[in-house]
Each structure stands twice: as C-alpha cells, then as structure tokens.
Amino acid sequence: MTNLKDLETRDKSNWCPGCGNFGIQTAIKQAIVNLSLDPANVVISTGIGCGSKINQWIETYGFAGLHGRSLPVAMGVKLANHNLTVIDVGGDGDGYGIGMGHFIHNMRRNFDMTYLVENNQVYGLTLGQTSPTSDKGMKGPSTPFGIIEDPINPIRLALSSDCTFVARGFAGDIPHLTGLIEQGISHKGFALIDIFQPCVTFNKINTYAYFRQKVYKLEEAGHDATNLGEAFARAGESEKLPIGIFYKVEKPTYESSDVGLKDGVPRAQVDISEIDVSEVEESFM
Amino acid sequence: MKNGSLNILIGGPAGSGIEKSGQVLALSFVRAGYFVFSNMEHSSQIRGGNNFLRLRIDENAHEVHTEETDAIIAFDKQTIDEHIHEVVEGGVIIFDGESVEIGNGVDSRFRGNDNNGVVKMIDVPLKKMASEDFGNPLVANMISLGVLFGLTEFEMSVIRGVLEKIWGKKGAEIITMNLKALDAGKKIADEKWTKGFVVKMPNRVDSRLRGNDTKSGNDSRMFLCGNDALCIGAIKAGCKFVGEYPMTPSSSVLHFMAGWAEKYGIVVKHVEDEIAAVHSVIGAGFAGVRAIAATSGGGFALMSEGIGLAGMNEVPIVVVDVMRPGPATGLPTRTGQGDLQFMIHAGQDDPIKIVLLASSPEECFEMGFEAFNLSEKYQLPVIIGYDKYLGEGYYTVPAFKKESLKIDRGKLLSASELEKISDYKRYLRTDDGVSPRAIPGQKNGIHRATSDEHTEYGEICEDAENRKAMVDKRMKKMEMALKELPGPELIGDADADITFVTWNSSVGACLEAAEILREKKKNINVLKIRTAWPFHKKETKEILKKVKRPILVEQNYNGQMGALIAEQTGIIIQEKILKYDGRPFTAKEIIENLK
Numbered sequence: 001m002t003n004l005k006d007l008e009t010r011d012k013s014n015w016c017p018g019c020g021n022f023g024i025q026t027a028i029k030q031a032i033v034n035l036s037l038d039p040a041n042v043v044i045s046t047g048i049g050c051g052s053k054i055n056q057w058i059e060t061y062g063f064a065g066l067h068g069r070s071l072p073v074a075m076g077v078k079l080a081n082h083n084l085t086v087i088d089v090g091g092d093g094d095g096y097g098i099g100m101g102h103f104i105h106n107m108r109r110n111f112d113m114t115y116l117v118e119n120n121q122v123y124g125l126t127l128g129q130t131s132p133t134s135d136k137g138m139k140g141p142s143t144p145f146g147i148i149e150d151p152i153n154p155i156r157l158a159l160s161s162d163c164t165f166v167a168r169g170f171a172g173d174i175p176h177l178t179g180l181i182e183q184g185i186s187h188k189g190f191a192l193i194d195i196f197q198p199c200v201t202f203n204k205i206n207t208y209a210y211f212r213q214k215v216y217k218l219e220e221a222g223h224d225a226t227n228l229g230e231a232f233a234r235a236g237e238s239e240k241l242p243i244g245i246f247y248k249v250e251k252p253t254y255e256s257s258d259v260g261l262k263d264g265v266p267r268a269q270v271d272i273s274e275i276d277v278s279e280v281e282e283s284f285m
Numbered sequence: 286m287k288n289g290s291l292n293i294l295i296g297g298p299a300g301s302g303i304e305k306s307g308q309v310l311a312l313s314f315v316r317a318g319y320f321v322f323s324n325m326e327h328s329s330q331i332r333g334g335n336n337f338l339r340l341r342i343d344e345n346a347h348e349v350h351t352e353e354t355d356a357i358i359a360f361d362k363q364t365i366d367e368h369i370h371e372v373v374e375g376g377v378i379i380f381d382g383e384s385v386e387i388g389n390g391v392d393s394r395f396r397g398n399d400n401n402g403v404v405k406m407i408d409v410p411l412k413k414m415a416s417e418d419f420g421n422p423l424v425a426n427m428i429s430l431g432v433l434f435g436l437t438e439f440e441m442s443v444i445r446g447v448l449e450k451i452w453g454k455k456g457a458e459i460i461t462m463n464l465k466a467l468d469a470g471k472k473i474a475d476e477k478w479t480k481g482f483v484v485k486m487p488n489r490v491d492s493r494l495r496g497n498d499t500k501s502g503n504d505s506r507m508f509l510c511g512n513d514a515l516c517i518g519a520i521k522a523g524c525k526f527v528g529e530y531p532m533t534p535s536s537s538v539l540h541f542m543a544g545w546a547e548k549y550g551i552v553v554k555h556v557e558d559e560i561a562a563v564h565s566v567i568g569a570g571f572a573g574v575r576a577i578a579a580t581s582g583g584g585f586a587l588m589s590e591g592i593g594l595a596g597m598n599e600v601p602i603v604v605v606d607v608m609r610p611g612p613a614t615g616l617p618t619r620t621g622q623g624d625l626q627f628m629i630h631a632g633q634d635d636p637i638k639i640v641l642l643a644s645s646p647e648e649c650f651e652m653g654f655e656a657f658n659l660s661e662k663y664q665l666p667v668i669i670g671y672d673k674y675l676g677e678g679y680y681t682v683p684a685f686k687k688e689s690l691k692i693d694r695g696k697l698l699s700a701s702e703l704e705k706i707s708d709y710k711r712y713l714r715t716d717d718g719v720s721p722r723a724i725p726g727q728k729n730g731i732h733r734a735t736s737d738e739h740t741e742y743g744e745i746c747e748d749a750e751n752r753k754a755m756v757d758k759r760m761k762k763m764e765m766a767l768k769e770l771p772g773p774e775l776i777g778d779a780d781a782d783i784t785f786v787t788w789n790s791s792v793g794a795c796l797e798a799a800e801i802l803r804e805k806k807k808n809i810n811v812l813k814i815r816t817a818w819p820f821h822k823k824e825t826k827e828i829l830k831k832v833k834r835p836i837l838v839e840q841n842y843n844g845q846m847g848a849l850i851a852e853q854t855g856i857i858i859q860e861k862i863l864k865y866d867g868r869p870f871t872a873k874e875i876i877e878n879l880k
Contacts, residue, residue: 009744011744038728040727040729041726059731061726062732063568063571063734064733064735064736064737065567065598066590069560071561072528072562073565073567073568073571075561076528076564076566076569076570076571076576077568077569079526079554079565079568079569081573081725084725101557101558259546260546260552260553261552263550265550267569267574268573268726270523272575275522275549277687278684279548280516280520281507281684284507284508285316285507
C-alpha cells in the first residue's frame with residue numbers, strides 16, 4: 001500500500017502560489033496511490049521548465065535532464081527496464097517546442113509510458129515569452145507586437161501521429177485529471193495527456209476563470225473515443241474546450257516487439273558476468 | 286615484388302562490387318595463412334564516382350597500406366589513369382578492354398596485350414564472358430579475381446569455403462557458378478600470363494599454422510575492421526542497449542549490433558537523431574544497463590549537451606566518435622583526427638569524462654570492453670575516439686585475448702546492501718568522489734538524478750559551498766580514474782634519436798616508417814598517446830623530457846595533440862608532420878616528410 005505521505009519529499013515545491021502545477025502534482029500522486037504503485041518502481045523523467053521541477057517533489061525515482069530531452073531519456077529507461085512505470089512530465093515549450101521531434105517519434109513507437117504536458121501556453125521559467133501553444137496575437141517580451149503564427153494543436157498532432165491514447169485534462173479539476181492519469185498509466189502504450197495549466201504570473205489570458213468557463217467533459221457529451229474522425233473534430237473546437245479522452249486504441253507496444261527483449265526479461269536484470277563472444281569472432285574467420 | 290607478398294588495388298565506380306570482390310580475396314588469403322590489411326577509399330555517393338580498395342597481403346601483419354602495387358583490377362578508366370604510376374615493375378593491370386578504355390594518361394609502353402611492358406595490361410573480355418558463358422553479368426568480377434588467383438598460383442581449394450561463407454545463404458548453385466567463373470579466369474591467366482608474374486602465393490597454412498595458434502586449423506584469424514572489434518568488446522562487456530543515428534563512418538557499429546541483437550539480447554534502437562541517441566543511452570545507463578552510442582563528428586556535436594548531462598548526473602555511458610574530416614559535412618567518407626580537442630571539451634564547463642584513443646583493432650576491442658567498466662566505476666561518460674581509417678580499415682588479427690577481462694560494475698548497490706542504508710544519498714561525498722549507486726526498481730534507493738547543481742540527495746541546490754563541494758567531488762573521480770587509465774606508451778628503443786609522437790591509426794604508419802628507417806641505421810621510436818582526458822601530465826612530461834628529437838605526427842591542421850601536450854606539460858613539440866587532406870598516412874609519406 002502506498003499512501004500520499006510516502007510520496008512526500010524532503011524539499012517543498014517552490015512554484016508561484018496558485019500555479020497550475022500544484023494541481024498536476026496532486027493528481028499524479030493521487031493516481032500513484034489509487035493504482036497502488038510502488039514508488040521504487042516509478043520513474044518520472046523531466047526536462048527543463050517550471051513544471052519540469054515536478055519530480056523534485058514526488059518521492060519516486062526521477063531523472064531531471066535537459067530542456068526538451070525528457071522523452072529520449074524515458075525511452076532509454078523503459079527499454080532498459082520495461083517493468084518500471086515510466087511517466088514523463090514537461091511543459092509546452094519542452095515537448096511542443098524544443099522537443100517536438102522526440103514527441104512525434106515516441107508517439108509512433110508506442111512505448112508503454114505516460115506523457116503529461118503542463119500546457120500553460122507561455123514560457124514561465126524564462127519570464128513570460130510566448131510558447132508554441134500561445135494563442136495567436138498574445139504578447140510577450142519576445143513578441144511585443146503579438147505572436148504571428150498559429151498555435152500548435154497537440155491533440156490533433158497526436159491523433160495524426162498514431163498516438164494510442166490521446167487525452168486532455170485541466171489542472172483546476174484535480175479529480176478528473178487524476179482519473180485521466182490513472183487511465184493513461186493503465187493504458188498499454190503511449191498515453192499523451194495534454195493539461196491546461198494556468199500560469200498565474202505570466203499568462204493573463206488563459207486563466208482558471210477562462211478555463212472554468214470554457215471546458216466541458218467529453219465523456220459527458222457522448223463522445224465516442226474509438227472514433228478517430230470525431231476525435232479530430234472535437235480537437236479543433238475553440239469556443240468550448242473539451243477535456244477527457246479524445247481517442248484510445250490498443251496496439252502492440254514497442255517493447256513487446258523488440259527482438260532484443262524476446263525473453264521478456266528487463267535488460268537491467270540480465271546477468272552480464274560471463275558473455276561468450278566466440279560465435280561473433282568466428283563470423284570473421 | 287616477392288613471393289608471399291602481394292599488394293592489390295581494385296577500383297571502379299560505386300556499385301561495381303568492389304567490396305565483395307575484396308572480401309573474397311581477403312578471406313581467401315587470410316584462410317591460406319596470410320595477414321591481410323585492407324582499406325577502402327570511396328566517395329560519398331551510392332552509384333558512380335571512383336572507389337578503390339587496397340589489399341596488402343603479406344606473411345607479416347601490417348596496420349597501414351602502401352601505394353606500391355603489384356596488381357590492379359580496374360573496372361573503370363579512372364582507376365587505371367590514377368593508379369598506374371603506383372604499379373611496380375613487373376606488375377599487372379587486369380581490365381576489360383571492351384568496356385574500360387585506356388586513356389591518354391597511360392603511356393604507350395603499357396598498351397597492347399604483349400608480355401613485355403613494364404606493367405602488363407591484361408585485357409580480359411570479362412563482361413562478354415560473364416554474359417555469354419554464364420548468362421550472368423554479375424560474375425565478371427569473379428572472372429577477374431580468377432585471373433589474379435591464377436597469376437599467383439593460389440591454391441583454389443581454399444576458395445570454396447570462402448564463397449560458402451559469403452554466399453552460403455543464396456544456395457549451392459550460386460557458389461558453383463562463381464567457382465566456375467573463377468576457374469575461367471584462372472585458365473586465361475594460366476594460358477598466357479602466369480609464367481611472367483613473379484609473385485606466387487602458396488598456401489601457408491600447412492607449414493605454419495595448423496595445430497599452433499589455432500583451434501580450428503586454418504581459419505582461426507579474424508578479418509575485421511576497427512568498428513567490428515569495438516562491437517565485440519562491447520558485447521563482451523554486457524552492453525545491452527544501443528541508441529544510434531546512422532553517420533558515416535560509424536554506421537557499421539549500428540548495423541553490427543542490430544545484426545547480433547537477437548542472439549545476445551541487445552536492444553538496438555535507431556532513433557530520430559543523435560540528441561535522442563545520447564539521451565536514450567543516458568536513460569538506459571541511469572536504469573542500470575550498459576549502453577553505447579556511436580557517431581561521427583557531426584553527430585557528436587549534437588550529443589555535446591547530453592554528454593555534459595551524463596557527467597553532471599553521474600550516469601555511466603559510452604560514446605564512440607569515429608572521426609572524419611569536418612567541420613560541418615566535411616569529407617563524409619574520408620579519414621581524419623580533427624576531433625581530439627572537441628571530444629575533450631564537448632559540453633559546457635570543465636570536462637567530466639574520460640576520452641580514450643584507440644590505435645589498433647586490439648585496442649578497439651579492449652577499450653570497447655574497458656570503457657563500460659570505467660564508466661560504471663567512475664559514473665561518467667567514456668568517449669572512445671578513433672579515425673575512419675581504423676574504424677573501417679580491415680585487419681587480420683587472432684581471436685582477442687579475453688582471459689584477463691573482468692566485469693566491474695563499481696559501486697552499483699545490491700538489494701541487500703541497499704537494505705542496510707537508512708538515509709540513501711545518491712551523490713554522497715566520499716574519499717574517491719564515487720557515490721554508491723542505486724537504480725530504479727530498487728527499494729530504499731529512491732532519488733532524483735538532477736542536471737541542476739544538486740545536494741548529496743540530488744535536490745536542486747544553488748548554495749555556493751555545496752556547489753564547490755560537488756564540483757570537487759566530480760573532479761576527484763577524474764583524478765582517481767587517471768591512475769588506471771592507459772598511459773603514454775613508448776614503443777621501441779628508449780634511446781632513439783627521433784621520437785614520433787602520435788595517436789590513432791597514425792601509430793601504425795609511424796611504426797612502419799621507423800622500421801623501414803631502422804634498416805637505414807636510423808634509430809626511431811614511437812610515443813603512442815592512449816588517453817586524451819584526463820591527461821597523464823607527469824608520465825608524458827617525463828618521457829618527453831628524455832626524448833632527443835620529438836616529432837608530432839597527426840591528421841589535423843593545428844596539431845591538436847601537440848597543443849594538448851603543450852597545455853598539459855609545458856613542452857612544445859616544434860617539429861610536426863601534419864596531414865589534413867582526408868587521406869591516411871603511409872609510412873613512405875612520413876619518411877618523405879622527415880627532414
């Protein structure tokens with residue numbers, strides 16, 4: 001039995017009061033507890049950004065790496081030991097900006113891991129520049145006249161990248177988000193959960209009030225999460241913003257198909273003390 | 286020209302089967318008891334251009350090619366034009382006059398089919414024979430090889446086994462056809478040319494090898510390249526994860542490991558770029574698996590930040606840089622030693638890494654093995670650097686020495702050891718700087734590996750005192766590692782008049798140059814540098830202080846090893862033989878540059 005107290009760290013978080021990351025942190029912890037996961041078997045991989053500090057304050061194994069590179073680290077961890085629960089957490093700059101290539105490739109690989117994107121539509125840690133998901137026209141120190149390009153739509157991107165679990169949550173609705181994270185972790189494959197995460201310091205547009213007024217739950221709207229076309233249509237909505245599972249499908253995971261893992265034993269548990277290479281040497285004779 | 290020693294050049298456009306032909310020749314001679322050294326010079330294109338492969342076949346082992354050629358097999362005009370001057374008196378050029386024109390570059394004395402020229406032009410209707418007699422244009426190459434085997438009176442019995450090895454999967458019919466094509470070529474040689482060619486290559490196996498250094502008779506020597514040797518070392522070391530993006534001349538590491546992945550249970554991932562490669566390797570290393578990424582300079586540049594990350598988070602990883610000339614795309618398929626300073630300094634701030642330099646296939650194997658021990662003992666990235674000439678050059682070597690190799694995982698904690706620790710600190714400060722290491726999945730070892738400066742627990746920390754202590758801790762590991770890293774090695778007479786200071790494949794060329802000059806009563810030794818970082822200041826300085834006349838030999842413009850030695854020891858080597866045209870040194874070239 002894991003309880004919430006087991007997941008507390010020596011350090012306390014240092015986000016701005018009211019930051020959406022608190023809600024996400026609470027939801028991750030609650031999901032771990034609800035799924036009875038052993039914290040020693042959980043790895044949270046992060047990059048750089050306000051939200052990437054999240055694994056500093058959850059008492060599981062964690063790897064805090066470089067900006068945009070959390071997913072390749074998570075891939076290495078998963079392939080080294082597929083018995084671990086691998087959760088990757090990063091911001092929109094991390095995953096949809098600098099790490100975009102890794103994001104797309106890891107979706108098509110379908111590792112059994114869960115990717116949470118704290119999408120606050122702004123760069124917080126570097127003091128308020130616009131991000132790849134900022135609404136068109138939003139102003140920031142790098143775009144004083146308003147951002148010209150259209151924002152990335154991560155849900156549509158995931159749907160067209162053959163992501164096998166595509167969902168969106170809201171940091172202001174912790175019970176709902178907890179449920180999504182639980183389902184994402186339980187899903188055998190790559191689960192993307194994009195999360196509306198209000199930045200109380202730098203984003204004065206996409207606030208808690210803004211989201212509370214706009215979000216609605218897909219499961220309450222009769223959405224069919226097996227219908228890719230419907231998912232794609234819902235992902236394009238902007239007047240009202242759907243949260244919940246857009247799309248879900250079962251496919252073989254990468255690790256279940258790799259010849260190097262044919263015996264099913266995690267590589268981290270293989271005895272390497274006596275390896276006979278004579279067959280390799282003979283191939284050169 | 287002498288019996289038992291044969292230098293061959295096979296040249297033609299890309300896609301003309303040069304490599305396959307070379308493989309048949311090389312393995313045949315290796316199995317007959319010869320040492321074969323082979324290197325390929327090719328352009329960065331898949332079809333066309335002009336590629337050539339050299340084979341240096343001898344009773345003794347060589348680690349460098351020579352341009353003095355006994356026989357050329359030419360599949361295009363360019364091969365003849367560019368290399369005929371390298372053919373020694375009495376040598377031959379085998380070509381198909383119906384498809385390969387002899388250009389104006391060839392002196393009239395070479396023309397015609399007579400047997401009296403300085404270089405004999407053996408014109409064989411290869412394509413016609415292949416089509417008319419065998420109904421398969423692909424066997425033209427085999428006919429040309431047959432001519433060569435005939436000229437040297439090579440015992441054909443060895444060849445069947447070689448063909449079975451190379452084409453075994455394609456079935457007996459293919460092998461029989463190729464054998465017949467070889468015989469057809471041999472017959473042409475026997476009819477007209479064999480008597481006039483002085484180099485004979487008898488089978489040496491009976492007299493010398495059988496029952497001696499072999500366990501299976503005549504085929505106990507390997508014919509492999511530096512990249513292959515490195516991979517064997519890595520497999521032996523228990524490497525179970527490869528994250529890589531293809532880049533010439535390192536790609537064969539990826540292919541090799543992928544080919545053996547199933548047999549040895551290795552996860553080999555061709556990822557989206559070198560950034561993903563190094564980070565996936567870091568993830569695997571963090572989770573307790575020995576992992577490697579091979580690349581060349583451009584990919585290594587993309588890995589730079591990740592290599593710093595592995596140093597900061599104290600994750601064991603192995604990265605290989607098979608060097609080609611840069612910067613940017615440079616010369617993709619050529620050789621160079623221009624990444625020395627880059628390998629040391631890749632990543633911000635002071636380097637936290639070990640950089641090893643291999644100079645032979647044996648060292649590729651040994652370093653390919655030991656790098657994993659070092660990376661786990663000192664919990665840092667280990668870089669192995671060598672040039673394309675070694676990476677893709679083929680050598681004949683006995684099975685590697687493995688008796689003394691032991692897996693050492695350093696302070697990796699067992700479950701029972703962890704159980705006894707009440708307050709686990711991943712970055713515990715210790716006397717040797719190395720902290721006991723727990724991996725995910727282990728109870729009682731939970732921690733965060735953090736790229737920000739961190740406390741002993743791994744918590745982000747900006748405290749000045751902590752920062753200094755943690756830098757000191759990481760640098761302490763470098764100091765400890767230096768004690769067991771391979772130091773500078775002086776090869777030859779300690780009292781020599783001249784010392785070549787060199788590294789990587791240039792060592793082979795320098796050793797041969799020294800040997801040739803010894804016959805001319807010049808006493809030369811070679812100082813081989815095997816570790817670039819951390820640097821053996823004291824040992825190198827001691828050797829160089831006693832040396833009479835050091836000459837730096839390396840393949841880059843600035844003399845980067847010379848700069849490193851100057852920086853680390855204060856000794857400036859004034860004389861330099863530097864090469865940066867993308868082509869490898871020969872012994873002759875070094876001798877010519879020696880004033």
